[in-house]
Structures are given as structure tokens and as C-alpha cells.
Amino acid sequence: MAVYGTGALDMYNTKKEKVLFSITEKNDQGRSFYEVDNGLPITQQEQLHHYLREADKDTICVPSTRSMRIVTDPFNYTHEDQVLPIQPEQLFFMDYTSKKDLENTDVLDIGLGSGVLSIFSLLNGAASCVGLDINSRAKMLAGYNAVINNIDKNFHIKDGDAADIFRSVDGKKFGFICSNPPFEPTPPGIDYYVNSAAGIYGLDFVDDILANVDRHLLDDGLLQLVTMAPGNAKKPFKLYESIEKYLPGCSVEIVLDLQPILYADFVDRFKNIFGHDDELINHMKKTASDDGVTHLHMLILKYKKGRHGRITEINAQKVYETWSTPLGV
Template sequence: MAGLMHTPAAAEPAALAAPRAGDAPLLGALLAAADLALLDQLARPVEHLRQPFWDPRTATEAVRGLDPLAAAVVRLWCLGQTVEAAELTQALDGETVGELVAAGLLARRDGERLAAPWRVATVLQRHLLVTPPAHDDDFDAAAPVAYVGPESLYFAPLVAGARRARRALDLGTGAGLLALLAPAAEVVAVELDPFAAAVARFNVALGMHDHVSVREGSLFAPVAGERFDLIVANPPFLPAPAGVALPACGDGGPNGDRVLRELIAGLPGHLDGDGRALVYGEDLGTLEEPHLADWLREHGAGDGFDATLHVTHTRYNERTALRLTDLWRACGASEQEAWDAWRELTERRPSTHHHSFVLDVRPGSGRVVVRRPPRV
């Protein structure tokens, strides 16, 4: 650790500007020199590998004994800690530190300290520059978001393990994780938010993925008339009450299912005849299935395709109510407004449970199947 000091981040960090793809090699060389991909697997406690971020509460022992460069990288970009500028030059030369500050990958705090306004998440040995998570001191609900979360970590191996495709499409790519993992000779990543699209381009350059291109626009609009043999998506699925401005990566409309429905409706026009789509989602419903299942039975996935909805996790509404109302309050709603919004949501869509699921669309006869994990 060579004398590296860490303190809580400043209370009011500067506004975060979108990264430049041309600066990605600078960070990439630093992450490679620190061997962060290996550290992420070996240094983090096993129980925390379900989260894409290092947990500052359990990282003290993990960082202890690392060489100065690796310790600096972990403390700055994985833990969000600040480091004395003079001491950082013991791990990095002054020229590199200056280049990182000029690129916006480091920021000066209180004159004497340096902090990383970004975090690096490592998933299946792919590094992604992302905005700080909600539990981080630097998180700002009103700031632009390039998101990677626990469901991203869960869904990523399913995408990476799909049959190799010729052309793949990642809808709502966010920071670009699924696009980087999709097993295809060519990948097109679509993102509505220009800020997130810039982050995705940075991450494409960070991993030197020349086969991935990023296009800006809403869902299928940027790929009109094109077809793919693999389509993947982790779209927004959080209910967004009127007057509550959720980040674009989470805003699923008043009921939470608007983007999911639009995406599913567009699949037949963009899947090759033998193509496949994998979509992660969440929705309210009964004990047995999410409400989306009824909509699928009515609308299906189009002629010539079967839709299998794999329910992966089911929880009581009470837990979801607490999570959503906390989120809405963080985005500007009062406590009373948040609970009123929850009551109105459950009146519109009577439900007892909340489900996580993976939707698998393949060639078929138009069947819709709901599968649940066995009860033990």
C-alpha cells in the first residue's frame, strides 16, 4: 500500500462529464498493470461476488499487502476512496496522474487529494467504466447514469454462454456490458441516453472490441430493416410515477412494463428465422407468475416464435414496496408521495408478489410457457 491514505469522498463532487473513448487506453494500461481482473476474482470475499462492486466494509483485508499500484487502483476505482496527491505519485508517476486528471478519470478534491469520479466494475474479466452505485458516497440520483447492477451480473453469464451468432444486437446497452459479452462476430449496441452511449463507446475502446459498434436511439429505431440472430437486453423495468424522474436506465413507465412490451413487440421484425432473444426483466404479479405472462399469452412473441418466461426469483410485495418507495424518495418524491404512488400502482395492477425473470424467445409455433424454479 506504500502509505496510501483514504478518506470519505468530498460531499459535493464536480459534475461528471462523459468520458472520451480516446482516453480508454490510458485507463486500460493502468488496469492491466494492476492485474485487476485477477484481483477481482481472488481478492474479493466470495459472498460479495454477487455484486459488481467491491464493498468498502469488507475490503480492508483484501487490499492489505497489495503492491502500491494495485492498491491505488483498487482504492480509487473500485472503492471510491480518496488518496493524497503526493502519495499517489509513489504508485503512479506525475505525468500519468496529470493525464488521468485531464481525461476526467481522476479529480482533485480539497486541493491535496485525488479521487476517481467513476467506478470500474469487472464482470467475467471485462472491465467497464460506470457511474458510482447507489450505495456510494459519490452517487447522485440527479446525475447522468451508466449503470451496472446485481441483475447485470446475474444475466451476463447467460448472454456470454449463448450459441455463437453472426450478428448480435444489445438493446439499451447502458455501459455496454452485454454488448461486450455477446458471442457474435458483429455486435450492434443501441442506447437512448447520449451520456450512457458515450460511456459504452469508452468501454468498447477499453476492451479493444473492434467488432462492437454503438448507435444512439430508441430500441429498434437505429436498426430499422436489419435482422440479427441474437438479441439481448436488460431494459428499464422500474415503475416511474408521475412527477418522479427516474434515471433513463430504470424508467419503465408508470407500470414498469412499457419498455419490455415495446421491445418484445419489435422482436419478430428483427430476429432471423432461426434467431434467439434473451431479455432480463422484473414485474409485479401473483404468486405463480408476473403480469407480463398474461400479456404474452394475448400478444405472444409474433408468428413463428415461442416465448418461454423463466421466473428466477419471487418475493413478497412488501419488500418491493420498501425498495421502490426508497428509490422514488431518492429521486425527489416525499415519503407521502412515494407511498401514494405505490398504492396507486397496486390498485391499477393488483398483485401480491414481485418476480425476476429471463424471457427466451426462439423459433416455434407461437406458444407461451412460464417456468418456475422447483420449490425446495
């Protein structure tokens, strides 16, 4: 594994609690899907080593194409550089990724976070993976997770750049580009998690990816995003406006999760949980109302370079994001 820039493989630079997730592929009546088996709190480095040794004794937990182990920050780590724990959207991504799209291809993961999508790709046949992130803590944990899943040989971690997302891979093309980008509608001007803040509609990073992705995809290469997007109760029409702007006349498949959340409910948590000013949040809600935005949809976006057509929708086979808490814990 090569690590470039400020990220480094160093689990000893902090005593903060972490969480060790075990993720396993399951099968039910011929349909495969991924689940989190458990999330174990880790308070000391020695405790993490103990859990990993015990897991290696259980063949179900040994890293393979069917399982992986991922270390993240816990939800109660509230600093801006939080490395997000495993969330429903990452399982959504795995369930709707074709192994054929990964086979022997070079992958780019934009906003790698814990590295879970990169590791999933490499465990399922990718030839190599480059992961980009602006967060040094994310690069540290992603590198550690690559090592404990035995895929570090073909994994390269580079500095991300919020102002120029593809800067670190300028001139390079990939067969598969994936991202679970920051997607939370966020009040302007506040300090917030770098893994989440994405403008009033949560589309800032998605728009940048769509605007520039063709320069970095091979012919017939695939872009696959898992994100949240604003719209009405039926569809994320603000995302469709972006697709029509940046990928006009192209075939794009959308897989919609089954349970959207009200935009107003989602942004109200900036008042109720984080204590931000009522006026700021009310301005966001008024802007959304004026634009006809009432809901936020969790979804998968798939775009193959060079394929002409239109936007098509299918529904997921189950509910992924239940919104049981504001962050879907």
C-alpha cells in the same frame, strides 16, 4: 468501432468520479457463473490508466472470454444520465446465456448502458454487435469499455429512440437480441434516471420490445431479456399478459430469481429516498392492489422466433437480487 449520433468516445469531458469493475467467470462443481471481483473508485483519468496497467499484469484480469473490465458511474452520481454500475441482474443474464446462441451471430443490444452485455456477447463468440441507447453518457462509456476490452472492431453504437426503439436498425435483422431495459415502476410525471424509468409497472419498454421484436429477429433468432416484472407472490402475471398479447401461441421460457420484492416496498422508496409526494405513491399502490399486483420478480425472458408453445417457468439456481438496498447495491 463505429459510433453514430451524439455518443462519442471521450473520457475527458467530465471530472466526475467513476468505478472500474472487474467481472470474472468462475466454476464450482462443474457449474460456471460470473462474479464481480471488485469495484475500484476512480477519481482521476490517470488513476484509471494506472489500474488498467496493473490489471494487465495479472492474467486473471486480462479481458478474455472469462473476464472483462467495465467503467461506470458510481451510485452517488445522481443525475438523470447516470450510467448504472454493475448490478445483480447483469450477472444473472450472463449465467443464463448459452455461448452457442452467441456463436458467429449478429447481436443487437437495446439500452446498452455501460456496454456490459454487448462486450460479454462479443467476448463469447458474437460476430458483431450493435448497441442502442438514448443516453450520450452511456454511449461514451460503452465505447470506452469496448476499447479497454479489445472488442471495439465489431462494435457499433447508435442512437436509441424511446418513442421508436428499433428506429436506428430499421430493416435489419439479428440472430440475438438482448436487453436489460429500464424496468423500475416509476411514478408518472417525475424526472428520474433514464436507465430505469418505465411506467407504473415497469413494463413500458418491455412491451415495446415484445410488440416489435419479430420484425428484427432472424428465423429461429433469440430474444433474451433480463428485467423485473410485476405479479403476485408466485409469478409475474402482468408480464405474461404482455407475452400473450404480443407473442400469442409462442414458446417463451422464463427463469425466475428466487426472491421477489413487495411492490409497495419498492415504490415506497420514491417517498423515503427521493422525497416524492405521498399521494402520488399511494395512487400507484392502490392501482397495483386493484390489479392484484403484490410483488416484483427479477427474471430472464427467452423467446425464439417461430417456436410455438406456451410460457414455461424454471427457477434460478441461486438468489441474484437480495434487495439489500432499494437498488440492490
